[in-house]
Each structure stands twice: as C-alpha cells, then as structure tokens.
Amino acid sequence: MRVIAGSARRLQLKTLEGLETRPTTDRIKETLFNMIRDRLVQSQFLDCFAGSGGIGIEALSRGAAKAVFIEKNPRAVECIRQNLRTTHLEDAALVMTCDVVTGLRRLEGKGYCFDTVFMDPPYNHEYERQVLEGLSVFRLVHEETVIIVEASLETDFSYVLELGFEVVRSKEYKTNKHVFLRRKGSA
Numbered sequence: 001m002r003v004i005a006g007s008a009r010r011l012q013l014k015t016l017e018g019l020e021t022r023p024t025t026d027r028i029k030e031t032l033f034n035m036i037r038d039r040l041v042q043s044q045f046l047d048c049f050a051g052s053g054g055i056g057i058e059a060l061s062r063g064a065a066k067a068v069f070i071e072k073n074p075r076a077v078e079c080i081r082q083n084l085r086t087t088h089l090e091d092a093a094l095v096m097t098c099d100v101v102t103g104l105r106r107l108e109g110k111g112y113c114f115d116t117v118f119m120d121p122p123y124n125h126e127y128e129r130q131v132l133e134g135l136s137v138f139r140l141v142h143e144e145t146v147i148i149v150e151a152s153l154e155t156d157f158s159y160v161l162e163l164g165f166e167v168v169r170s171k172e173y174k175t176n177k178h179v180f181l182r183r184k185g186s187a
Contacts (some may be wrong), residue, residue, distance in 0.1 A: 001054055004030050006061030008087035014079050015052040023121065024055060024150065028173055032148070033058055035171070035180075039115060039146065040064050046112075046140070048100045048119035048131055053080035055118050060089040068094045068112065070103035100127070104134040113142050120150040123176070129159065132181070136163040147181040157181075 001013045004026060008013065024032070033040075041063040047056030050069040051179075060067050068088075071077050076095045084090040096103045100119070117135065121127035128149045135141050149157075157167055157179055169180040 001052070002026060004058060006058070006063065008057065008061040008089060011087050013052060013054055013057065013083045013086070015054075015081055016073075016076055027174075028176075029054065029058060031171070032178055034063060035169075035178075036116060036146065036148070038144045043115035044112060046070070046114040046117040048103070048117065049127070050080055050095075051076055051120065053083050055088060055120070056080075056093070057083055057087055059116065059118075061087065062113065064092070064116075064138075066094070068093055068096065068103075068107065068114075070096045070100050071100065072097065072099045088118075097180065100131050101134050104131070104138050104140060107140055108138045111142055114140055114145055115142075117141060117145060117147040117151075119148070123152040124155065128146050128155070132160060132163050132165060136165070141183070143183055145182065149179045149181065151177055151179060153177055155179075 001015050002125055040059055042065045045059040045064040045067040047069045050071040053069050056067040056069050071079050080095050084093050119131055163180045165186050166184045167179055168182050171178045
C-alpha cells in the first residue's frame with residue numbers, strides 16, 4: 001500500500017499482516033480521492049476504523065489541514081503512528097486508541113467539526129449505523145460535511161433518513177461500495 005498523490009506521494013505504508021484490517025486497494029483509493037479532491041485542501045478529515053491509516057494519510061498528503069484517526073486495535077494504532085512518521089505528517093494528526101463511538105464522544109466539545117468523515121468498519125455488523133447515530137447527535141459535522149462509508153455490497157442504508165442523513169451518491173466495486181451521505185436537505 002502506498003500514498004497515491006500529494007506531499008507524501010509514492011511513499012510505502014505499513015499494514016498489519018493477516019485479516020485484522022482490510023486496507024483499501026490503491027485503485028479504489030485513487031477513485032475515491034478523485035471524487036473528493038476538491039474538498040480536501042485545508043479541511044478537517046475524520047478516519048474512523050482507521051486500520052493502518054492509509055485513507056487519512058492520503059487526505060493529509062493531498063492538503064487536509066488536520067486528520068483524526070480512530071482505531072481500537074493497539075497494533076493498528078502503532079502502524080498508523082509509524083506511517084505518519086514515514087510520511088512526515090504526524091504534526092497534522094491526532095490518533096485515538098478507542099472504539100469509534102467512544103472517540104466521537106471524546107471529540108465532542110473540543111472544537112472539531114469535520115468536512116469529510118470516512119469510515120471502513122468491519123462489514124455486516126451495523127457499526128456504520130452506530131457511528132451515524134453518534135454523528136446525528138454530536139456536533140462534529142456541519143451541513144456540508146460528506147460522510148463516506150465503505151461497506152459490503154449488500155449493506156442497507158435505507159435507515160439513514162430517520163437519522164437526518166441522505167445518500168447522495170454510491171459507487172460500487174466488485175466486492176464493496178462507497179456510500180456518500182450528507183445531512184438531509186443540505187446540498
């Protein structure tokens with residue numbers, strides 16, 4: 001896995017061996033960042049279920065001002081920290097070792113308001129729903145925030161309207177998809 005573009009372009013990133021994390025492939029990462037590139041410069045980026053940190057690091061490399069990484073696996077957190085040192089992006093990062101909902105609670109009231117939220121939870125456990133429930137209550141997103149969920153193809157998002165969000169775009173790949181959400185009524 002590597003950084004695709006920006007200040008850390010072409011630098012190799014470490015990942016955990018085994019099946020504890022599922023790093024987003026370079027091709028899918030490139031497609032994703034081509035879709036959101038215009039919103040990254042000087043933005044605040046939240047990487048939930050961060051794994052080895054590849055998505056948040058890509059955002060920082062492409063100009064995000066700050067990235068917060070939330071990951072509960074201590075081995076993965078150490079991998080994130082190593083990757084931030086390798087890319088020289090650690091000064092723009094906050095790494096939290098906890099589950100995502102706890103992380104959201106800890107961030108509440110600390111001045112964070114994210115422009116982009118990315119989450120890649122373990123598939124088919126409804127963790128994305130728990131995070132969206134938290135984001136619907138905590139003041140961590142604004143009307144223009146884009147929330148991107150990487151999920152299995154069969155993951156249902158019909159419930160998001162009741163949480164105050166709407167699906168604005170979906171991009172399907174062979175085995176998974178990216179679902180783009182915003183607060184309902186924002187454009």
